[in-house]
Amino acid sequence: MHYKIEIYPRVLYFKKPVTTSRGTYPERKSWFIVLTSNDNPDHWGVGECAPLPNLSCDDVPEYEKILSNACHNFVNTGKIDIDGLRDYPSIMFGLETALLHYEANSFNIWDTPFSRGETGIPINGLIWMDSYEKMLRQVAEKIESGFRCIKLKIGAIDFDKELKILRIIREQFSSDEIELRVDANGAFSPDEAMVKLNRLAELDLHSIEQPIRAGQWENMALLAASSPVPIALDEELIGCNTPEKKQELLSSINPQYIILKPSLHGGLYGCNEWIKEAEDRQIGWWITSALESNVGLNAIAQWCATFNNPFPQGLGTGGLFTNNIDMPLVVMGDCLWSNPK
Numbered sequence: 001m002h003y004k005i006e007i008y009p010r011v012l013y014f015k016k017p018v019t020t021s022r023g024t025y026p027e028r029k030s031w032f033i034v035l036t037s038n039d040n041p042d043h044w045g046v047g048e049c050a051p052l053p054n055l056s057c058d059d060v061p062e063y064e065k066i067l068s069n070a071c072h073n074f075v076n077t078g079k080i081d082i083d084g085l086r087d088y089p090s091i092m093f094g095l096e097t098a099l100l101h102y103e104a105n106s107f108n109i110w111d112t113p114f115s116r117g118e119t120g121i122p123i124n125g126l127i128w129m130d131s132y133e134k135m136l137r138q139v140a141e142k143i144e145s146g147f148r149c150i151k152l153k154i155g156a157i158d159f160d161k162e163l164k165i166l167r168i169i170r171e172q173f174s175s176d177e178i179e180l181r182v183d184a185n186g187a188f189s190p191d192e193a194m195v196k197l198n199r200l201a202e203l204d205l206h207s208i209e210q211p212i213r214a215g216q217w218e219n220m221a222l223l224a225a226s227s228p229v230p231i232a233l234d235e236e237l238i239g240c241n242t243p244e245k246k247q248e249l250l251s252s253i254n255p256q257y258i259i260l261k262p263s264l265h266g267g268l269y270g271c272n273e274w275i276k277e278a279e280d281r282q283i284g285w286w287i288t289s290a291l292e293s294n295v296g297l298n299a300i301a302q303w304c305a306t307f308n309n310p311f312p313q314g315l316g317t318g319g320l321f322t323n324n325i326d327m328p329l330v331v332m333g334d335c336l337w338s339n340p341k
Helices: 063-077 089-104 132-145 159-172 190-201 217-226 243-253 267-280 294-304
Strands: 003-020 023-037 045-049 125-127 149-153 179-183 207-209 231-233 257-260 284-287 329-332 335-338
Touching: 003 063, 023 063, 023 089, 023 294, 045 089, 045 294, 063 089, 089 267, 089 294, 125 132, 132 149, 132 159, 149 159, 159 179, 159 190, 190 217, 217 231, 217 243, 243 267, 257 267, 267 284, 284 294, 294 329, 294 335
Parallel strands: 125 149, 149 179, 179 207, 207 231, 231 257, 257 284
Antiparallel strands: 003 023, 023 045, 329 335
16 A cells, blocks of 8 residues: 655634633644545545643654654555554554544544444533633533533632532532533642542532642542542543553552543553553543544544443533534534534
8 A cells, every 4th residue: 555644734723712720722733644545546534633732742842743754654664653653642643543534434434323323422511711600601501501411620710619610500400410520630739639629529529630730649549549539530641651651550549530532642542552451450431532623523532432431421622613624523412423424
Protein backbone atom coordinates (compact mmCIF):
# COMPACT_ATOMS: atom_id res chain seq x y z
CA MET A 1 0.00 0.00 0.00
CA HIS A 2 1.39 3.42 -0.97
CA TYR A 3 -0.07 5.88 1.50
CA LYS A 4 -0.01 9.66 1.25
CA ILE A 5 -0.68 12.03 4.15
CA GLU A 6 -1.40 15.74 4.18
CA ILE A 7 -1.48 17.80 7.39
CA TYR A 8 -3.93 20.68 7.86
CA PRO A 9 -3.56 22.91 10.95
CA ARG A 10 -6.75 24.64 12.06
CA VAL A 11 -7.63 27.03 14.87
CA LEU A 12 -10.99 26.26 16.51
CA TYR A 13 -12.79 29.14 18.22
CA PHE A 14 -14.93 28.54 21.30
CA LYS A 15 -18.40 30.06 21.21
CA LYS A 16 -17.60 31.21 24.73
CA PRO A 17 -14.15 31.01 26.36
CA VAL A 18 -13.86 27.73 28.27
CA THR A 19 -12.65 28.05 31.87
CA THR A 20 -11.02 25.36 34.00
CA SER A 21 -9.01 25.69 37.20
CA ARG A 22 -5.94 25.82 34.92
CA GLY A 23 -7.09 28.95 33.08
CA THR A 24 -9.31 30.08 30.22
CA TYR A 25 -9.16 28.98 26.59
CA PRO A 26 -10.62 31.38 23.97
CA GLU A 27 -9.49 29.04 21.16
CA ARG A 28 -7.53 25.87 20.55
CA LYS A 29 -5.45 24.45 17.71
CA SER A 30 -5.85 21.07 16.05
CA TRP A 31 -3.95 19.38 13.25
CA PHE A 32 -5.97 17.22 10.84
CA ILE A 33 -4.19 14.47 8.95
CA VAL A 34 -5.80 13.26 5.73
CA LEU A 35 -4.74 9.80 4.57
CA THR A 36 -5.07 8.71 0.94
CA SER A 37 -3.28 6.18 -1.28
CA ASN A 38 -2.35 5.67 -4.91
CA ASP A 39 -3.82 2.16 -4.74
CA ASN A 40 -7.29 3.35 -3.66
CA PRO A 41 -7.82 6.92 -4.87
CA ASP A 42 -11.50 6.92 -3.82
CA HIS A 43 -10.64 6.04 -0.22
CA TRP A 44 -9.52 8.59 2.35
CA GLY A 45 -9.33 8.86 6.11
CA VAL A 46 -9.07 11.78 8.50
CA GLY A 47 -7.69 11.92 12.04
CA GLU A 48 -7.39 14.77 14.52
CA CYS A 49 -4.25 15.55 16.52
CA ALA A 50 -5.24 17.93 19.30
CA PRO A 51 -2.85 18.39 22.24
CA LEU A 52 -4.19 20.61 25.04
CA PRO A 53 -1.96 23.58 25.93
CA ASN A 54 -0.31 23.32 29.36
CA LEU A 55 -1.84 19.89 29.93
CA SER A 56 -0.91 17.27 27.30
CA CYS A 57 2.41 15.48 27.70
CA ASP A 58 2.99 16.17 23.99
CA ASP A 59 2.32 19.92 24.19
CA VAL A 60 5.87 20.70 23.02
CA PRO A 61 7.32 23.56 20.90
CA GLU A 62 8.48 21.20 18.14
CA TYR A 63 5.07 19.47 17.87
CA GLU A 64 4.58 20.15 14.16
CA LYS A 65 7.99 18.70 13.29
CA ILE A 66 7.33 15.57 15.38
CA LEU A 67 3.91 15.17 13.74
CA SER A 68 5.43 15.58 10.26
CA ASN A 69 8.13 12.99 11.04
CA ALA A 70 5.53 10.54 12.42
CA CYS A 71 3.43 10.88 9.27
CA HIS A 72 6.54 10.48 7.07
CA ASN A 73 7.49 7.33 8.99
CA PHE A 74 3.98 5.91 8.57
CA VAL A 75 4.00 6.58 4.83
CA ASN A 76 7.39 4.83 4.51
CA THR A 77 6.51 1.78 6.60
CA GLY A 78 2.73 1.50 6.32
CA LYS A 79 2.65 0.99 10.09
CA ILE A 80 2.07 3.16 13.15
CA ASP A 81 5.17 3.23 15.38
CA ILE A 82 3.34 2.45 18.64
CA ASP A 83 6.37 2.50 20.95
CA GLY A 84 7.89 5.51 19.22
CA LEU A 85 4.67 7.49 19.71
CA ARG A 86 3.96 6.54 23.34
CA ASP A 87 4.98 10.04 24.48
CA TYR A 88 2.83 11.66 21.76
CA PRO A 89 -0.70 10.40 22.45
CA SER A 90 -2.48 13.01 20.33
CA ILE A 91 -0.38 12.06 17.28
CA MET A 92 -1.01 8.38 18.00
CA PHE A 93 -4.76 9.05 18.16
CA GLY A 94 -4.76 11.05 14.91
CA LEU A 95 -2.87 8.38 12.96
CA GLU A 96 -4.90 5.49 14.42
CA THR A 97 -8.24 7.07 13.61
CA ALA A 98 -7.19 8.27 10.14
CA LEU A 99 -6.18 4.69 9.31
CA LEU A 100 -9.38 3.23 10.82
CA HIS A 101 -11.50 5.71 8.88
CA TYR A 102 -9.57 4.92 5.69
CA GLU A 103 -9.99 1.15 6.14
CA ALA A 104 -13.72 1.46 6.95
CA ASN A 105 -14.19 4.02 4.16
CA SER A 106 -16.78 5.56 6.46
CA PHE A 107 -17.07 7.78 9.54
CA ASN A 108 -18.90 4.80 11.07
CA ILE A 109 -15.63 3.08 11.88
CA TRP A 110 -17.17 0.04 13.59
CA ASP A 111 -20.51 -1.63 12.92
CA THR A 112 -22.43 -1.09 16.17
CA PRO A 113 -26.02 -0.19 17.12
CA PHE A 114 -24.66 3.35 17.74
CA SER A 115 -23.06 3.65 14.30
CA ARG A 116 -26.27 2.36 12.70
CA GLY A 117 -28.29 5.05 14.50
CA GLU A 118 -30.25 2.48 16.55
CA THR A 119 -29.05 3.50 20.04
CA GLY A 120 -27.45 6.54 21.63
CA ILE A 121 -24.58 6.73 24.11
CA PRO A 122 -25.67 8.16 27.50
CA ILE A 123 -23.52 11.19 28.35
CA ASN A 124 -23.15 13.59 31.24
CA GLY A 125 -24.32 17.18 31.01
CA LEU A 126 -21.23 19.32 31.61
CA ILE A 127 -21.45 22.51 33.68
CA TRP A 128 -18.53 24.82 32.95
CA MET A 129 -16.92 27.06 35.56
CA ASP A 130 -18.60 30.47 35.61
CA SER A 131 -20.28 32.82 38.02
CA TYR A 132 -22.69 31.29 40.54
CA GLU A 133 -25.75 32.60 38.67
CA LYS A 134 -24.54 31.39 35.27
CA MET A 135 -23.61 27.95 36.60
CA LEU A 136 -27.09 27.63 38.13
CA ARG A 137 -28.59 28.58 34.77
CA GLN A 138 -26.48 25.93 33.02
CA VAL A 139 -27.73 23.31 35.50
CA ALA A 140 -31.38 24.22 34.88
CA GLU A 141 -30.86 24.04 31.10
CA LYS A 142 -29.19 20.62 31.27
CA ILE A 143 -31.90 19.12 33.49
CA GLU A 144 -34.64 20.59 31.28
CA SER A 145 -32.91 19.02 28.26
CA GLY A 146 -33.25 15.60 29.90
CA PHE A 147 -29.80 14.96 31.35
CA ARG A 148 -29.79 12.47 34.23
CA CYS A 149 -26.06 12.81 34.96
CA ILE A 150 -24.71 16.29 35.68
CA LYS A 151 -21.00 17.02 35.98
CA LEU A 152 -19.84 20.30 37.54
CA LYS A 153 -16.36 21.69 37.14
CA ILE A 154 -15.50 23.13 40.55
CA GLY A 155 -12.60 25.06 42.03
CA ALA A 156 -13.02 28.41 40.27
CA ILE A 157 -15.54 30.18 42.51
CA ASP A 158 -16.11 30.11 46.27
CA PHE A 159 -16.41 26.50 47.50
CA ASP A 160 -19.50 27.32 49.58
CA LYS A 161 -21.24 28.66 46.48
CA GLU A 162 -20.35 25.48 44.58
CA LEU A 163 -21.80 23.43 47.45
CA LYS A 164 -24.93 25.57 47.30
CA ILE A 165 -25.41 24.77 43.59
CA LEU A 166 -25.05 21.05 44.31
CA ARG A 167 -27.40 21.33 47.27
CA ILE A 168 -30.09 23.03 45.16
CA ILE A 169 -29.96 20.09 42.71
CA ARG A 170 -30.08 17.53 45.53
CA GLU A 171 -33.06 19.20 47.21
CA GLN A 172 -35.04 18.68 44.00
CA PHE A 173 -33.65 15.38 42.74
CA SER A 174 -32.44 12.26 44.55
CA SER A 175 -29.34 10.39 43.41
CA ASP A 176 -31.65 7.89 41.68
CA GLU A 177 -33.05 10.72 39.58
CA ILE A 178 -29.91 12.79 38.93
CA GLU A 179 -26.35 11.46 39.21
CA LEU A 180 -23.90 14.17 40.28
CA ARG A 181 -20.21 14.20 39.39
CA VAL A 182 -17.72 16.94 40.13
CA ASP A 183 -14.33 17.68 38.57
CA ALA A 184 -11.90 19.64 40.73
CA ASN A 185 -9.07 19.64 38.14
CA GLY A 186 -6.62 19.39 41.06
CA ALA A 187 -7.95 22.53 42.78
CA PHE A 188 -7.82 21.22 46.40
CA SER A 189 -4.66 21.24 48.48
CA PRO A 190 -3.79 17.92 50.19
CA ASP A 191 -4.34 19.57 53.58
CA GLU A 192 -7.89 20.71 52.86
CA ALA A 193 -8.99 17.89 50.55
CA MET A 194 -10.51 15.54 53.14
CA VAL A 195 -12.50 18.35 54.81
CA LYS A 196 -13.97 19.33 51.43
CA LEU A 197 -14.62 15.71 50.45
CA ASN A 198 -16.57 15.18 53.67
CA ARG A 199 -18.74 18.20 52.88
CA LEU A 200 -19.29 17.01 49.31
CA ALA A 201 -20.23 13.54 50.57
CA GLU A 202 -23.35 15.00 52.21
CA LEU A 203 -24.72 15.59 48.70
CA ASP A 204 -24.54 11.95 47.59
CA LEU A 205 -22.11 12.41 44.69
CA HIS A 206 -21.19 9.68 42.25
CA SER A 207 -17.51 10.68 42.11
CA ILE A 208 -14.95 13.48 42.12
CA GLU A 209 -12.30 13.80 39.44
CA GLN A 210 -8.77 14.72 40.43
CA PRO A 211 -9.36 16.39 43.82
CA ILE A 212 -5.66 17.28 44.20
CA ARG A 213 -2.97 18.05 41.62
CA ALA A 214 -1.46 15.16 39.70
CA GLY A 215 1.90 13.75 40.74
CA GLN A 216 1.16 13.40 44.48
CA TRP A 217 0.71 9.63 44.45
CA GLU A 218 1.07 9.11 48.18
CA ASN A 219 -1.48 11.79 49.05
CA MET A 220 -3.87 10.59 46.32
CA ALA A 221 -3.58 7.00 47.55
CA LEU A 222 -4.55 8.13 51.07
CA LEU A 223 -7.57 9.97 49.68
CA ALA A 224 -8.62 7.03 47.50
CA ALA A 225 -8.46 4.75 50.54
CA SER A 226 -10.48 6.98 52.87
CA SER A 227 -12.56 9.47 50.85
CA PRO A 228 -16.33 9.24 51.36
CA VAL A 229 -16.67 10.31 47.69
CA PRO A 230 -15.26 7.84 45.11
CA ILE A 231 -12.20 9.25 43.37
CA ALA A 232 -11.66 9.25 39.60
CA LEU A 233 -8.24 9.93 38.09
CA ASP A 234 -7.90 12.03 34.95
CA GLU A 235 -4.85 14.33 34.73
CA GLU A 236 -3.02 11.81 36.93
CA LEU A 237 -2.83 9.43 33.96
CA ILE A 238 -1.07 11.96 31.69
CA GLY A 239 2.53 10.98 31.02
CA CYS A 240 2.14 7.40 32.29
CA ASN A 241 2.67 6.06 28.82
CA THR A 242 4.24 2.60 29.24
CA PRO A 243 2.42 -0.52 30.46
CA GLU A 244 4.79 -0.67 33.45
CA LYS A 245 4.05 2.93 34.48
CA LYS A 246 0.30 2.34 34.16
CA GLN A 247 0.52 -0.73 36.36
CA GLU A 248 2.61 1.17 38.91
CA LEU A 249 0.19 4.10 39.09
CA LEU A 250 -2.98 2.02 39.47
CA SER A 251 -1.38 -0.32 42.01
CA SER A 252 0.00 2.62 44.03
CA ILE A 253 -3.16 4.77 44.14
CA ASN A 254 -5.92 2.18 43.61
CA PRO A 255 -8.60 4.74 42.67
CA GLN A 256 -12.27 3.86 42.33
CA TYR A 257 -12.36 5.08 38.69
CA ILE A 258 -10.20 6.28 35.83
CA ILE A 259 -11.35 8.54 33.00
CA LEU A 260 -9.89 7.93 29.57
CA LYS A 261 -9.21 10.58 26.94
CA PRO A 262 -7.48 9.07 23.91
CA SER A 263 -5.80 12.35 22.90
CA LEU A 264 -4.21 12.57 26.35
CA HIS A 265 -3.85 8.96 27.48
CA GLY A 266 -2.17 7.05 24.68
CA GLY A 267 -4.55 7.05 21.74
CA LEU A 268 -6.93 4.09 21.37
CA TYR A 269 -4.05 1.65 21.80
CA GLY A 270 -2.88 3.18 25.06
CA CYS A 271 -6.42 3.54 26.40
CA ASN A 272 -7.07 -0.14 25.72
CA GLU A 273 -4.02 -0.87 27.89
CA TRP A 274 -5.48 1.35 30.65
CA ILE A 275 -8.82 -0.49 30.43
CA LYS A 276 -7.15 -3.90 30.79
CA GLU A 277 -5.11 -2.79 33.82
CA ALA A 278 -8.16 -1.15 35.43
CA GLU A 279 -10.40 -4.18 34.92
CA ASP A 280 -7.71 -6.47 36.33
CA ARG A 281 -7.96 -4.41 39.54
CA GLN A 282 -11.78 -3.97 39.55
CA ILE A 283 -11.35 -0.22 38.90
CA GLY A 284 -14.24 1.36 37.01
CA TRP A 285 -13.68 3.54 33.93
CA TRP A 286 -15.44 5.67 31.37
CA ILE A 287 -14.44 7.58 28.24
CA THR A 288 -14.50 11.28 27.53
CA SER A 289 -13.34 13.71 24.87
CA ALA A 290 -10.72 16.42 25.41
CA LEU A 291 -12.08 19.43 23.52
CA GLU A 292 -11.49 17.93 20.08
CA SER A 293 -13.55 19.03 17.09
CA ASN A 294 -16.33 16.77 15.85
CA VAL A 295 -13.72 14.77 13.87
CA GLY A 296 -12.01 13.56 17.05
CA LEU A 297 -15.28 13.35 18.97
CA ASN A 298 -16.85 11.09 16.32
CA ALA A 299 -13.86 8.72 16.39
CA ILE A 300 -13.95 8.54 20.21
CA ALA A 301 -17.71 7.93 20.22
CA GLN A 302 -17.45 5.22 17.56
CA TRP A 303 -14.76 3.49 19.65
CA CYS A 304 -16.70 3.98 22.89
CA ALA A 305 -19.70 2.24 21.34
CA THR A 306 -17.71 -0.97 20.92
CA PHE A 307 -17.73 -1.43 24.72
CA ASN A 308 -20.59 -2.42 26.97
CA ASN A 309 -19.78 0.31 29.51
CA PRO A 310 -22.69 1.17 31.84
CA PHE A 311 -21.58 4.67 32.89
CA PRO A 312 -22.63 7.93 31.25
CA GLN A 313 -19.67 8.96 29.10
CA GLY A 314 -18.16 12.43 28.71
CA LEU A 315 -18.85 12.98 25.02
CA GLY A 316 -20.98 16.12 25.06
CA THR A 317 -18.48 18.72 23.83
CA GLY A 318 -19.40 18.70 20.13
CA GLY A 319 -21.17 22.07 20.12
CA LEU A 320 -18.40 24.18 21.66
CA PHE A 321 -16.88 25.75 18.55
CA THR A 322 -18.09 28.42 16.12
CA ASN A 323 -16.19 26.76 13.25
CA ASN A 324 -16.60 23.08 14.06
CA ILE A 325 -16.53 20.46 11.31
CA ASP A 326 -19.84 18.82 10.44
CA MET A 327 -20.16 15.21 11.52
CA PRO A 328 -23.12 12.80 11.79
CA LEU A 329 -23.45 13.50 15.54
CA VAL A 330 -26.37 14.96 17.49
CA VAL A 331 -27.23 15.21 21.18
CA MET A 332 -30.84 14.28 21.93
CA GLY A 333 -31.99 14.17 25.54
CA ASP A 334 -29.06 12.80 27.53
CA CYS A 335 -27.56 10.74 24.70
CA LEU A 336 -25.14 11.29 21.84
CA TRP A 337 -26.49 9.81 18.62
CA SER A 338 -24.91 9.04 15.28
CA ASN A 339 -26.94 9.68 12.16
CA PRO A 340 -25.52 7.25 9.58
CA LYS A 341 -27.37 9.01 6.75
